Amino acid sequence: MNERQADTGKTIQSIETMIRLLDVIRRRESVGVTELANEVGRSKSTVHHYLRTLELYDCLEKSDGTYQLGLRFLTYGGQARFRQRIYQLAKSDVDQLAAETGEQVRLVVERGGHGIAIYQAEGEHLDYPRSYVGSVDELHCTAAGKAFLAALSPDRVAELLAETELVGYTENTITDKDVLLEELEQIRSREVAYDDEERTEGIRCVAVAITSRSGELLGAISVSGPTDRLTDERFRSKIPSQLQNIVGVVEINTTYSDWADTV
Amino acid sequence: MTANRDQLTIGIVGVGTHGMNHARVLRDLGHEVIAADADPTTRATFESEFETDPYENPSELFESDVDAVIISTPTKFHEPVATSAFEAGLDVLVEKPLAHTVTSAERIAAAAKRTNQICMVGFHHRFRNACTVLEEYIEEGYLGDVTHIDAKFIRRRGVPGRGTWYTSDEIAGGGALMDVGSHALDLLFSFYDWPTIENVLATANAEFGGQESYAYLHMWGEDSEARMYDVEDSVNAFLEFDDGRTADIEIAWAANTQSVHSYDVRGTEAGASLDITNTLEEIDPTGSRQNTLELYEVRNGVVDHFVDSEVVCPRNDPYRDELSTFLDAVVSGSRPERNNVHQALSVQRAIDRLYDEVDY
Known part of the structure; x- marks a missing residue:
């Protein structure tokens, strides 16, 4: 999906980071933590917290050390x-x-x-x-x-x-x-x-x-x-x-x- | 119904070409017309001529103070509109054909019966004086037993609004047979007093729809978009009825021959030839409107001879007489025999039977 610049009002940075992470995963289909950290310019540990949270809510699935989109998005x-x-x-x-x-x-x-x-x-x-x-x-x-x-x-x-x-x-x-x-x-x-x-x-x-x-x-x-x-x-x-x-x-x-x- | 026969309020659902035609006749007869249409362009056209803004949805029309309803929407939508009109306690005149499929037609007939409302179907040719007279001659036995009828409804160039819903199988339910063919079957069956089909041989063709070189000389409705053409433009059929009587049917929206709309009726005592061809071709703006009925007899005498006679009946406007019959029925509450829903259902079943036979 296109990356939009938030040009009006205040936005929540963590949500924007989350969406960028999800977009990278969608584009590459299956991605590891290191690659994601490089893509979004955040530390591995920060990205790891994001991924853990998203996984907990069925937004991501993890297999063989890489992440894929989860079925919660199908529900949405x-x-x-x-x-x-x-x-x-x-x-x-x-x-x-x-x-x-x-x-x-x-x-x-x-x-x-x-x-x-x-x-x-x-x-x-x-x-x-x-x-x-x-x-x-x-x-x-x-x-x-x-x-x-x-x-x-x-x-x-x-x-x-x-x-x-x-x-x-x-x-x-x-x-x-x-x-x-x-x-x-x-x-x-x-x-x-x-x-x-x-x-x-x-x-x-x-x-x-x-x-x-x-x-x-x-x-x-x-x-x-x-x-x-x-x-x-x-x-x-x-x-x-x-x-x-x-x-x-x-x-x-x-x-x-x-x-x-x-x- | 305690309506005043002299001034009724009639709701018309669908005010395209046919709906507008009904509205003008009703206005000439002194009645009030209100309308509903889903299409903003059509609503605007109606408003500019009738100075009343049509509703967007027929349910609003049914809630207002109308005495009866005329339905002239694309055929596929006859059923939902008719059914809800019946349920609102309103009598209905549905444009022909009754529906786009037999099952939809059956549901309309069932809804009319369940709600005990009048359902008339707009096969207006039946109200043409020459047709009425021929039906009467046949019924009283002047022709003897009628054994064969040759029915032709052929337009030289007359695909209705090619590329609009008339030429879409899903919306119209068929092509030339569904459109003009339904008139021919309706008249044929009325002459034969609603016979039962035993055998059918039928063929269909689509020769003109896809042609970009097709020259338009006349059409119903607009042809703004050259979209949607997945129906037949001609059908030829031979029908055999359960008592051995037969009929030839030739139907075309476009054919490289003279336009004709005629019924040749052969009886054991006499024959009749009804010609109600209306060419309406733009190449000849005056057109040619036939309205002739001739009788063919053979008599014995000192010299055996033929007697060919012309039946001269007053010209009438079948749309006007159809509407008057409907309005009389609405006021009196008594069902007209002519163009009732059961007859329309027979026509619908015959169309279906013919389509089953064609490999199209």
Whole structure:
């Protein structure tokens, strides 16, 4: 997750240290005390106290001298996701699209300039998922992220781009802001966003933004797969139209969702 | 119900193209209209024409002082709205088709029965004078025993708001068959007095939906977003009923042929040909509105001969007569036979049966 500078009011330093520790563990998946102490610039003994405390509350698990995230976060995450309306509204459609395409399909929402996958389903082509629910991606190099940028107001896009470095991950990653803005224009006109090996070599992704009738950005649904399966026709035509069918249904269901609940 | 027949207050849930049409007819008939719609854009359009702000949620509409309700939402949402209207003690006119699936249609019919409310379904063609007259001729036996009907509802170019909910299987429950085909089945079944299907042979195609070169000449509703197209745009079927009577059905939203909406009815004594084609093509802004009914007979005499005669009946506005029938029923509390929920359920089951047959 991005590291934010606390720019207003007083914050509690120990909590910030704890969050930095947890972020390092999340990023590296499994880390020892020495490495953590170096990463956050605190003494080994201090870091050890943090880790012991977090372990005591099931926030961390320890095995072979290294620490991993604990299941308490799944409880928090499960609830955080459960109360996202778009999760409730789109879940079954994401499942359906995964069955139709056989690929990995994700429901992504935008938070603080990043995309967070709040749900994903895998079709028959995948033996195991390539990523996990809750994983965070940058906007400029992912299909869902670019779909978000294309759906947000120009002011908001300028604000996000001003504070973001367009990191290049592959030859295809867009690292020039003007090129990215041009691409957003195209995404707006065709209502489909592509990631053509821009985040990971060998992986392509297609995404369509979900917006409410009043124009509010609710999220995006993406379909990703390896280049040998997401070949040109499938990548540029078949999957985009399947995605648009599903997103259209989610949008209509969203418009009428209050009715089904309350009438 | 002690409503004054001369001025009722009717609630319309869903004021898109069809809801607005109902609202205008009701206003012309001197009734008051209030509305509910989930879509802010649609609410604004209604307000600018009717100077009353629609509710966001139908439950608010049901709590206000309405005499009856018309439902013209996307088809998938007929059921929750209709069910709660019945439970609020209100009679309902539901736009056709009754529901997006048979099970949803069955639940609507069951809710109407449980609450003892009137449920009429908007197959407005049944109220067209030429259709009513033909139904009467058949019923009184003028044609003898009717053995075959050829029903065609083909639009040359007329996919409704391609890319909107009309072309989404999950929201509409189907494509051309669900939309215009339901009218054709409704009329066919009324001519056959609600027969039981024995055998079905059916095929479906989707030839125009995915074409970017598809030339729009007419459509219902907007086509602002070219999204959602996962339904068929034509269906051909042959039906055999349990008493051996048969029917050919041709349905299309788009086809490279002349537009036609007709019913050729063959009886043992005489035949009839009903043509209610309404082309409404933008290429010909005056369009062509057929409203003809012809009878074909053979008579013996010194010289055996054909007698072909034209039935001339006054032109009427079927939407207006449908609404008047509904409002009369609301005031009197007596159920209209025409367009009742059981008939609509038969149509829904037939559509389902046809979809089961097509490998689509």
